[in-house]
Amino acid sequence: MSVRVVARIRPLLKAEAEKDQILSIHEGSDGKPQIVKIPNPKSQNEEYSFAFSAAYGADISQQGLFDAEVAPTIKHLFQGFDVTLFAYGVTGSGKTHTMRGGKLLADRGMIPRLLSSIFRKSKALEKSSHGKTTVDVLMSYYEIYTDKVFDLFEPPEKRTTTGLPIREAEGGKTVVAGLSEVPCSSLKEFEFLYDKANANRSVGSTKLNAESSRSHAILRVKVTISTATESRASTICAIDLAGSEDNRRTGNVKERMVESASINKSLFVLAQCVEAISKKQSRIPYRESKMTRILSLGQNNGLTVMILNLPPTKAFHLDTLTSLNFANRTKKIEVREVENEPIFKGPPRPPSTTNTGVVRKPLRPLSNISTNANILANKEAQIDKEKPIKLFSVYADKSHTGTGRSVPQKSSPLKRTATDMLASFRPLKQPRPTTSTTSLLRKGPPETQKITAATLDALVERKVSEILAAREQNAPPPSAAIEKAIPADVQARLDSIERRLEGQEGERAEGLSYLFMAKQHQARGEDFSALKMYELAQPFFPANEKLQRKIEKLRTKVIESRKSKQESAEPERCQHGQNLEAEEDVRPGKQDPKQGRRDEPDVDESYGQEAEAEADTHSDGSPPIRKKKSSKPSDSTSKHCPISASRDSPDPLIDNSTSDAPLTPRTIHLISILNTRSISQLKGLSGLGTKKAESIVQHLEDRGGASGLECWDDVLGLEVRGIGRKTWESVREGLIV
Numbered sequence: 001m002s003v004r005v006v007a008r009i010r011p012l013l014k015a016e017a018e019k020d021q022i023l024s025i026h027e028g029s030d031g032k033p034q035i036v037k038i039p040n041p042k043s044q045n046e047e048y049s050f051a052f053s054a055a056y057g058a059d060i061s062q063q064g065l066f067d068a069e070v071a072p073t074i075k076h077l078f079q080g081f082d083v084t085l086f087a088y089g090v091t092g093s094g095k096t097h098t099m100r101g102g103k104l105l106a107d108r109g110m111i112p113r114l115l116s117s118i119f120r121k122s123k124a125l126e127k128s129s130h131g132k133t134t135v136d137v138l139m140s141y142y143e144i145y146t147d148k149v150f151d152l153f154e155p156p157e158k159r160t161t162t163g164l165p166i167r168e169a170e171g172g173k174t175v176v177a178g179l180s181e182v183p184c185s186s187l188k189e190f191e192f193l194y195d196k197a198n199a200n201r202s203v204g205s206t207k208l209n210a211e212s213s214r215s216h217a218i219l220r221v222k223v224t225i226s227t228a229t230e231s232r233a234s235t236i237c238a239i240d241l242a243g244s245e246d247n248r249r250t251g252n253v254k255e256r257m258v259e260s261a262s263i264n265k266s267l268f269v270l271a272q273c274v275e276a277i278s279k280k281q282s283r284i285p286y287r288e289s290k291m292t293r294i295l296s297l298g299q300n301n302g303l304t305v306m307i308l309n310l311p312p313t314k315a316f317h318l319d320t321l322t323s324l325n326f327a328n329r330t331k332k333i334e335v336r337e338v339e340n341e342p343i344f345k346g347p348p349r350p351p352s353t354t355n356t357g358v359v360r361k362p363l364r365p366l367s368n369i370s371t372n373a374n375i376l377a378n379k380e381a382q383i384d385k386e387k388p389i390k391l392f393s394v395y396a397d398k399s400h401t402g403t404g405r406s407v408p409q410k411s412s413p414l415k416r417t418a419t420d421m422l423a424s425f426r427p428l429k430q431p432r433p434t435t436s437t438t439s440l441l442r443k444g445p446p447e448t449q450k451i452t453a454a455t456l457d458a459l460v461e462r463k464v465s466e467i468l469a470a471r472e473q474n475a476p477p478p479s480a481a482i483e484k485a486i487p488a489d490v491q492a493r494l495d496s497i498e499r500r501l502e503g504q505e506g507e508r509a510e511g512l513s514y515l516f517m518a519k520q521h522q523a524r525g526e527d528f529s530a531l532k533m534y535e536l537a538q539p540f541f542p543a544n545e546k547l548q549r550k551i552e553k554l555r556t557k558v559i560e561s562r563k564s565k566q567e568s569a570e571p572e573r574c575q576h577g578q579n580l581e582a583e584e585d586v587r588p589g590k591q592d593p594k595q596g597r598r599d600e601p602d603v604d605e606s607y608g609q610e611a612e613a614e615a616d617t618h619s620d621g622s623p624p625i626r627k628k629k630s631s632k633p634s635d636s637t638s639k640h641c642p643i644s645a646s647r648d649s650p651d652p653l654i655d656n657s658t659s660d661a662p663l664t665p666r667t668i669h670l671i672s673i674l675n676t677r678s679i680s681q682l683k684g685l686s687g688l689g690t691k692k693a694e695s696i697v698q699h700l701e702d703r704g705g706a707s708g709l710e711c712w713d714d715v716l717g718l719e720v721r722g723i724g725r726k727t728w729e730s731v732r733e734g735l736i737v
């Protein structure tokens with residue numbers, strides 16, 4: 001069975017004009033709306049057609065979409081099949097609206113409706129069996145932010161810099177270690193937990209979406225149906241992917257840019273995976289990003305539904321075309337429809353005891369029959385495979401083929417009750433590593449530190465060519481290693497080797513992936529993004545002078561170009577406006593009469609009584625609407641560094657001290673000296689002696705992060721004892737440029 005791909009065109013937003021619509025929906029061969037048409041951006045008279053399993057226009061309600069696409073999967077879930085449901089699309093296309101939705105009852109998205117339905121079905125099942133069948137629902141919710149996994153049931157301050165580790169479990173299945181699993185038994189409980197967890201999700205404002213998801217969010221719901229004799233668990237994963245972003249349009253700077261690079265990279269890898277699968281290549285580059293490892297498209301069993309979210313206007317023309325092409329390939333991916341095995345209950349096993357007298361949970365086989373060719377081809381996986389199964393409860397979540405095994409008890413100390421969660425909202429977790437990236441880097445193995453310019457270049461080249469080389473690879477994946485018992489001491493050694501290997505590989509791979517992205521940005525002429533990426537890569541290769549020189553050269557180039565843009569800020573802004581008009585002057589080939597502005601919220605009766613009662617309590621029902629482009633920065637929450645295009649001062653020599661201040665030549669000069677982190681240069685500045693210079697450099701080092709200062713606000717934000725705004729202003733005034 002192949003991935004079911006359905007398209008959903010979002011309604012026009014307030015700031016969008018009807019005449020700018022470019023998408024239209026048409027009937028397929030069976031008379032159902034299935035085809036999306038979009039004009040060729042280069043030739044107005046030509047149209048491209050993309051056929052999907054279904055296509056929905058702006059008039060489809062949340063309830064309508066749920067009934068047509070999600071509700072049928074619940075039946076399969078209760079029959080023991082796993083389900084993956086994910087929303088894909090460019091930023092601002094409506095993925096979060098589709099998956100999470102708004103607060104109004106009619107606006108609630110697929111996820112709350114899904115849970116509502118699961119609870120209703122569970123209750124009906126329990127009732128009809130007169131209590132002989134019980135249904136347990138466990139939830140995990142996490143995000144992948146800048147390629148790190150964070151538990152959304154944990155408050156952000158509990159996060160470690162490295163995030164949660166992910167591992168390949170038996171059979172190539174990817175699992176997140178140390179993730180909370182929260183039991184949940186009613187829609188009310190779910191809504192409380194879900195809304196609270198969503199507040200932990202990384203969201204930011206960009207020019208294209210006032211509330212843009214900066215991460216991929218994955219909700220995993222495990223449903224276990226138990227009778228007196230057997231128990232069967234199946235899982236549904238509902239994923240709200242972050243959207244791809246064109247940074248020429250988002251106006252992203254700083255953190256947003258880093259997030260964006262990471263989002264774009266993971267989506268790029270996903271597209272490569274899909275391409276590799278569709279071309280039946282033996283190596284699928286899943287490992288290149290955590291999102292693709294977790295999503296494991298084409299490797300997972302059960303049903304997969306992709307909702308392709310599409311913005312209707314020509315402002316997104318090229319992005320929409322890219323999304324349609326991606327979806328067109330995705331729909332061809334075959335997914336095995338494999339039912340999860342039940343666990344048969346037998347007489348309780350005698351508890352196995354260790355020398356310490358600790359009663360252990362019986363080990364359970366972890367696996368399903370899916371194999372990830374890419375993972376299996378990897379040496380690490382071989383090490384993984386030879387290990388006995390670990391005791392993490394999140395590992396043992398799928399097929400349980402053994403007989404005579406007891407069902408996991410509800411009272412497991414690994415899980416908290418929903419009541420506990422509601423009371424404290426601190427899910428119980430598995431231990432996880434807390435080592436920070438910085439400390440890892442400082443104590444890093446000598447090989448990483450001593451990397452030379454030549455080897456670095458070779459590594460980057462290798463990374464870039466890996467994807468291409470993979471296509472040539474025809475070797476069949478090695479067969480799964482046979483699991484065997486390993487003595488505890490050997491296992492401990494294997495674990496430690498694996499950890500060491502992972503540490504090195506992970507760090508180096510991260511550094512290389514930043515270099516890889518830097519090169520991509522540079523090739524596209526996006527110097528600022530390239531600089532950010534090189535700066536992020538730098539701590540991974542601290543002794544590499546070539547890299548250092550590259551960064552300095554690029555930094556100077558960026559500063560110079562900012563300076564010249566600033567000098568011509570006014571005329572440039574006007575021109576920019578004109579260019580945009582010209583760019584958008586592509587007339588749509590056809591307009592869909594069905595598409596219009598959003599209808600009034602419809603009445604959503606089947607969401608359930610519980611939700612209805614809840615809905616009245618949400619006063620803020622209206623979804624955020626994208627605002628008109630303004631010259632003011634829209635990000636009010638994050639720290640903002642103005643970029644030249646939005647600056648108003650025509651005089652670059654005015655030393656303005658507000659956050660909207662232009663980068664004056666003096667400020668630029670001061671920033672470039674600070675970014676050298678050189679005591680000798682800093683102590684030469686008027687008003688700073690050796691001690692202050694040392695404190696500044698120490699602070700810059702402690703502050704960590706590869707990126708340097710960029711604007712006056714960054715300078716004022718430095719928390720160095722004895723140096724406040726006044727000192728910085730006088731230091732700046734003392735500079736001769």
Ligand SMILES: Nc1ncnc2c1ncn2[C@@H]1O[C@H](COP(=O)(O)OP(=O)(O)OP(=O)(O)O)[C@@H](O)[C@H]1O
Pocket residue numbers: 009010011013089090091092093094095096097098209211212213214241242243244309598623624625626
């Ligand atoms: N079907 C819809 N009905 C009404 N409003 C919608 C619909 N789809 C999207 N919107 C609105 O469009 C805007 C962008 O949607 P949303 O935030 O869901 O996009 P996204 O694809 O998740 O973006 P990002 O990737 O940046 O997070 C929001 O204001 C949302 O309320």
